[in-house]
Amino acid sequence: MIHKLFTWPIDTVRFVGEKVQEEVDKQLYDVDHIQQKLVHLEMMLEMDEISEEVYEKQQVELMGRYRIAKEKEQAQLRESLEDGR
Numbered sequence: 001m002i003h004k005l006f007t008w009p010i011d012t013v014r015f016v017g018e019k020v021q022e023e024v025d026k027q028l029y030d031v032d033h034i035q036q037k038l039v040h041l042e043m044m045l046e047m048d049e050i051s052e053e054v055y056e057k058q059q060v061e062l063m064g065r066y067r068i069a070k071e072k073e074q075a076q077l078r079e080s081l082e083d084g085r
Helices: 002-028 031-046 052-083
Strands: none
Touching (some): 031 052
């Protein structure tokens, strides 16, 4: 019982940290979210709201995140298929 009293704050901080990390990963590597940002970025370029240089820099970053997101998605699919065996 005393052990739980001393570790409770640490366990709570760890739990909250894990949840925050999950949400950040979801925002950074959500395929739909990235696709929407790419469309928005292209619209901004077409409307001359951003320069070609800014567009290319942001597109490279978003495409890198998209590639990672697709790799994670495929890994999760492989895991679920392996678990189903």
